[in-house]
Amino acid sequence: MRLSGTLLGAGLILAAAAGLLAFRPSTDDPEAEIVAQDLELGRTVYAVRCEICHGVDGDGNGPAAASQDPRPRDFRRGWFKIRTTASGQLPTDADLARVITFGMPGTTMPAWENVLTEEEILSVAEHLKTFSRRFERESPEPIPIMAGPGSSPEAIARGAQLFVGEQAECIKCHGEMGRGDGPSASDLTDDFGQPIVPADLSMPWLFRGGPSADDIYLRIKTGLTGSPMPSYALVLGDEELWDVAYYVDSLAPDAPPKQEAFLLAAKVDGSLPISGDDAAWAAVPESFFPLGGQVMREVRNFTPAVKGVWVQALHNGSELALRLRWHDRFQDPNDSFDVEMPAVLAENDERPYFVFGDSRKAVNLWHWEAADVLLEEQNAHGVGTRATQSQQDLVGQVEFANGEYTLVVRRALNTGDEEDLVIPSGQFVPIAFAAVEGRSEETTDSGAIGSWQLLFLDEPTPALSYIWVPIAIALTAGLEWLVVRRVRRSTSA
Amino acid sequence: MNRRVLLGAAVLLIATACGGGETPAPTSAPAPQPPADQPTEPPAQEGYQGGTVSDGGTISGTISHSGEVVGPIEVVVDKDNEVCGDTIETLQIVKNGAGGLQDAVVRITDITSGKPLTELGTEFILDQKDCIYAPSVLIVPVGSAMTVLNSDGILHNVHTTPFDNAPFNVAQPGTVPEITSDPFTLPELIPVVCDVHSWMNATVVAVDNPYAVLTGLDGSFTLTDVPAGTYTVEIWHAELGAQTMEVTVEAGGTATLNAEY
Numbered sequence: 228m229r230l231s232g233t234l235l236g237a238g239l240i241l242a243a244a245a246g247l248l249a250f251r252p253s254t255d256d257p258e259a260e261i262v263a264q265d266l267e268l269g270r271t272v273y274a275v276r277c278e279i280c281h282g283v284d285g286d287g288n289g290p291a292a293a294s295q296d297p298r299p300r301d302f303r304r305g306w307f308k309i310r311t312t313a314s315g316q317l318p319t320d321a322d323l324a325r326v327i328t329f330g331m332p333g334t335t336m337p338a339w340e341n342v343l344t345e346e347e348i349l350s351v352a353e354h355l356k357t358f359s360r361r362f363e364r365e366s367p368e369p370i371p372i373m374a375g376p377g378s379s380p381e382a383i384a385r386g387a388q389l390f391v392g393e394q395a396e397c398i399k400c401h402g403e404m405g406r407g408d409g410p411s412a413s414d415l416t417d418d419f420g421q422p423i424v425p426a427d428l429s430m431p432w433l434f435r436g437g438p439s440a441d442d443i444y445l446r447i448k449t450g451l452t453g454s455p456m457p458s459y460a461l462v463l464g465d466e467e468l469w470d471v472a473y474y475v476d477s478l479a480p481d482a483p484p485k486q487e488a489f490l491l492a493a494k495v496d497g498s499l500p501i502s503g504d505d506a507a508w509a510a511v512p513e514s515f516f517p518l519g520g521q522v523m524r525e526v527r528n529f530t531p532a533v534k535g536v537w538v539q540a541l542h543n544g545s546e547l548a549l550r551l552r553w554h555d556r557f558q559d560p561n562d563s564f565d566v567e568m569p570a571v572l573a574e575n576d577e578r579p580y581f582v583f584g585d586s587r588k589a590v591n592l593w594h595w596e597a598a599d600v601l602l603e604e605q606n607a608h609g610v611g612t613r614a615t616q617s618q619q620d621l622v623g624q625v626e627f628a629n630g631e632y633t634l635v636v637r638r639a640l641n642t643g644d645e646e647d648l649v650i651p652s653g654q655f656v657p658i659a660f661a662a663v664e665g666r667s668e669e670t671t672d673s674g675a676i677g678s679w680q681l682l683f684l685d686e687p688t689p690a691l692s693y694i695w696v697p698i699a700i701a702l703t704a705g706l707e708w709l710v711v712r713r714v715r716r717s718t719s720a
Numbered sequence: 721m722n723r724r725v726l727l728g729a730a731v732l733l734i735a736t737a738c739g740g741g742e743t744p745a746p747t748s749a750p751a752p753q754p755p756a757d758q759p760t761e762p763p764a765q766e767g768y769q770g771g772t773v774s775d776g777g778t779i780s781g782t783i784s785h786s787g788e789v790v791g792p793i794e795v796v797v798d799k800d801n802e803v804c805g806d807t808i809e810t811l812q813i814v815k816n817g818a819g820g821l822q823d824a825v826v827r828i829t830d831i832t833s834g835k836p837l838t839e840l841g842t843e844f845i846l847d848q849k850d851c852i853y854a855p856s857v858l859i860v861p862v863g864s865a866m867t868v869l870n871s872d873g874i875l876h877n878v879h880t881t882p883f884d885n886a887p888f889n890v891a892q893p894g895t896v897p898e899i900t901s902d903p904f905t906l907p908e909l910i911p912v913v914c915d916v917h918s919w920m921n922a923t924v925v926a927v928d929n930p931y932a933v934l935t936g937l938d939g940s941f942t943l944t945d946v947p948a949g950t951y952t953v954e955i956w957h958a959e960l961g962a963q964t965m966e967v968t969v970e971a972g973g974t975a976t977l978n979a980e981y
Contacts, residue, residue, distance in 0.1 A: 304883065304887075305886075306887060314887075314888060314889050314890055315880075315886040315887045315888045315889065315902060316886060317886075360884075361884075361886070365886065393873075393874070393875070393893060393894045393895055394893055394895050395875075395891070395893055396874070396875035396891075396893050396894070399799070399875050399916050400915070400916070410798065410799035410800075411799055411915065411916045411917070411918070414918045415915055415918070416918075418881045418887070450889050450890070450891075452887055452889065453887075455877070455879065455889070455915030456889070457877040457878075457879065457889040457890050457891040457915075458889060458890050458891065459890075459891050460890075461890050461891075461896075461899050462890070462891055462892065462893055462895075462896045462899070
């Protein structure tokens, strides 16, 4: 069974939330003592499970490391992001065990809870400590923490003030809406010299250390060692740290977005909206579609910048309008977006290859590009085969603000162009999305892409279908009455 | 504002002052920190014994640079322009007309006893002013912390990336004029950066003996009260790198050490 990205994300979030409870730092936690840490076992587990990414010497340079972003941790310095200890201190054993157990969402570090036993996890954590001599010299202790007072509108308002104000200035990196697009976001590197971007705080399911307010509070208090994220323990009190944590928590939806079974385009009367701000969109449900790297064809992209797209759809019987919203930290002329549909619907429901079509079956691309604010219809039958259609039928509008694009694009259902798909209503139409963040050297065919989804143009039920039911009931009842009457007559006769 | 109590938790190797005598073994348990209001007396480090030096000698000389100086390097400021200005010009190599190289570090790396570590001073201040560090090179003895000032009134973060010492990455918003780092525990060169303003960088030279000095405007330096003996001297410059020389000091004498990049 394949889990969808969203389900997986939700699972990780649940797992991480559980993990916070399970590995809550406590100096008198007796459980840590119950399971023996066996260095020999740890070494074996490391060799089998960890070495391929983290390297024989723990330098984060294993054979599989090169294509990963973030890169696997180099253990030799004792720099660990997810800790319950003060800035710069080593992690506790429980901190290491937690990350191994639940993994790091948004990275290639998987959760090992269903693969390794608790003894194996604690043992491999012990082995990790042999890579840095600091573990021989230092004895990390959890930083004193304050239990969360509970979120409230007041706490969130105070947190917002700190977030944007001079007392914390989180917006310098994370941006006004927390999408990781602040003025200092563009040239950050981690302590190993790798480029790094600030977290998009509206996507907590990708938070490395877990999405809960408790996790957020700890990250702000302890910082993420090895990254630019500093500790605020010296400059904000615990109440203030909680206020900021609750504000950050409020930037995200209550639950990770669910991936819908299909994208429903409701039918409306009159003209369709062209602006992303149009009030008509307010009533239209939004579906989230996660995007992953284009890893099927050269040039492969294992670390795409755009993580997903929120989509709304409307039609009026003659035109289809899509409102697409995606996060991109850095506005760039090479930013682009594609809506993809088969060029024709095959009768056997066979679809073109989702990576921009294949040699036998072409796709229509509704292609938007930031440079020249280009919006054009293209056809493709595979990577690197895009061709601009001779007849252009798209209209649209795009906005960029606070690290988010909003694109509205409209096309006639039947354009009369033989290259175009005639988009039918009342049946499922394959649709896919692809996004390119130009700054990270992604190219048009090597950005983020999603597999085929289903678009369904709703057709209001014809009034006649409401009339047929009562007529059918009346006819049946009438016939029955006739039959009953005849039977009664014949028996009484 | 003294935050040493908060910070003290991170000090694990270096025990508190113990009369300038014994040094804890590297594996010793963390020692309690002194109360916040008492000055932290730099402890002796394994391998170096501080004490009285009688009839010591002097090492003096000039570090010079004969190559081309490229620059100044101009950084176009794209954030906090009201405080940082529109451009920041930095000279990676500063020298006088005669080639005397400023801000090179001259230090003895293999001395085991001599004057007390406290000769280096008791307060080590790194200021963030106009979005650059002053000074750009700061010598700090192990056992001591650095005080970081924020004269800019905007967010900086103080971020060190050492190898042997514990790293440090603390936000210093404009409302916090002063913070104190964790004390440095082992000698090494430690980069300091501000991630908010990527052009800002400095170096902390953590040393385990007091025979370390920065060259002045004319490239000259003097190390005094050096016990007689032969020593390895390392000359280091942030841009030009390190070179080492041997020097022999006689009791009461002056040894001359000139080096050139």
